[in-house]
Amino acid sequence: MGLLVDGNWQDKWYDTDSNGGRFKRHESSFRNWVTKDGSAGPTGKAGFKAEAGRYHLYVSLACPWAHRAIIYRKLKGLEDMISMSVVNPFMGDHGWTFAPDDGVVADPIFDADYMYQIYTAANSEYTGRVTVPVLWDKQTNTIVNNESAEIIRMFNEAFDDIGATPLDFVPDDVLDEIDSLNEFVYPNINNGVYRAGFATTQEAYEEAVTDLFDALDKLEARLADKRYLTGERITEADWRLFTTLVRFDAVYFGHFKCNIRRISDYPNLWGYLRDLYQVDGVAETVDLSHIKTHYYASHDMINPTRIVPVGPDIDFDAPHERAKLSEA
Numbered sequence: 001m002g003l004l005v006d007g008n009w010q011d012k013w014y015d016t017d018s019n020g021g022r023f024k025r026h027e028s029s030f031r032n033w034v035t036k037d038g039s040a041g042p043t044g045k046a047g048f049k050a051e052a053g054r055y056h057l058y059v060s061l062a063c064p065w066a067h068r069a070i071i072y073r074k075l076k077g078l079e080d081m082i083s084m085s086v087v088n089p090f091m092g093d094h095g096w097t098f099a100p101d102d103g104v105v106a107d108p109i110f111d112a113d114y115m116y117q118i119y120t121a122a123n124s125e126y127t128g129r130v131t132v133p134v135l136w137d138k139q140t141n142t143i144v145n146n147e148s149a150e151i152i153r154m155f156n157e158a159f160d161d162i163g164a165t166p167l168d169f170v171p172d173d174v175l176d177e178i179d180s181l182n183e184f185v186y187p188n189i190n191n192g193v194y195r196a197g198f199a200t201t202q203e204a205y206e207e208a209v210t211d212l213f214d215a216l217d218k219l220e221a222r223l224a225d226k227r228y229l230t231g232e233r234i235t236e237a238d239w240r241l242f243t244t245l246v247r248f249d250a251v252y253f254g255h256f257k258c259n260i261r262r263i264s265d266y267p268n269l270w271g272y273l274r275d276l277y278q279v280d281g282v283a284e285t286v287d288l289s290h291i292k293t294h295y296y297a298s299h300d301m302i303n304p305t306r307i308v309p310v311g312p313d314i315d316f317d318a319p320h321e322r323a324k325l326s327e328a
């Protein structure tokens with residue numbers, strides 16, 4: 001684990017001392033958008049037109065943020081248009097690597113050994129964390145964007161005129177509701193598990209765990225009479241919540257000490273999680289081996305032995321029985 005400073009790799013853990021033991025996530029730095037006609041998106045520069053074969057996605061199967069982009073690539077039918085590399089689940093002194101292992105897909109562009117080489121290829125003086133996902137443009141040789149929230153918004157529609165599956169996960173009529181759900185789910189749940197797990201004081205940990213379980217309790221109540229977060233359709237808000245929920249009982253409960261309750265102790269959240277998991281194509285994007293290995297083996301200040309637990313045994317394929325909520 002480390003970061004680039006002026007294009008040089010430095011092995012460093014997150015600094016929580018300046019924030020009373022609280023983990024603060026850094027802002028992503030490449031913020032351009034792929035659009036249908038190559039015009040500029042809500043942030044960044046123009047020049048990134050949706051074209052088949054032009055873009056490459058770098059991901060980790062372990063990472064909940066990268067997982068959002070993997071799900072969209074699958075469900076929007078972008079696999080033949082956007083190629084993808086997968087890093088090794090173990091993140092050690094050199095950060096993410098392409099060391100060969102089960103499920104690792106090498107980098108076809110630079111044949112890189114380390115993910116930081118992709119960042120220095122875009123900017124040889126880059127300073128900042130080296131995170132996944134990264135969307136790379138083979139035409140202009142740069143990183144288009146490294147913020148998953150934006151990558152999925154562009155995948156949602158940018159490629160629709162050139163053959164993507166016409167599925168819309170941010171329909172206009174619920175856009176405001178999705179944005180406000182995201183504003184609630186991101187700090188309390190998506191990043192909430194990290195705030196708990198990476199806290200280095202008791203106070204910071206308890207603050208995060210309290211916020212996390214208050215938020216899960218609220219969503220449990222919300223899902224009592226709604227099949228999905230906004231009602232009957234699956235939206236972006238659901239996929240953003242899904243990638244945290246699917247990791248919860250296997251890693252966040254134990255490794256990050258988010259252990260007041262498991263997701264499988266919440267009847268509605270647990271059914272909802274299975275419902276989303278059982279959407280065609282989604283199960284193939286979930287790799288519990290990469291997920292567990294990444295967290296338990298990489299964070300040695302949390303788990304110094306790096307032992308990866310064998311369990312839990314989770315049956316994501318059990319019937320979810322939530323279809324009746326759509327029929328009511």
Ligand SMILES: N[C@@H](CCC(=O)N[C@@H](CS)C(=O)NCC(=O)O)C(=O)O
Pocket residue numbers: 001002027028060062063064065066095129130131132133146147148149
């Ligand atoms: N805001 C970013 C966060 C991405 C992120 O933090 N990814 C993690 C993996 S789960 C990472 O690559 N961390 C490496 C590091 O922080 O050094 C996004 O959503 O795309």
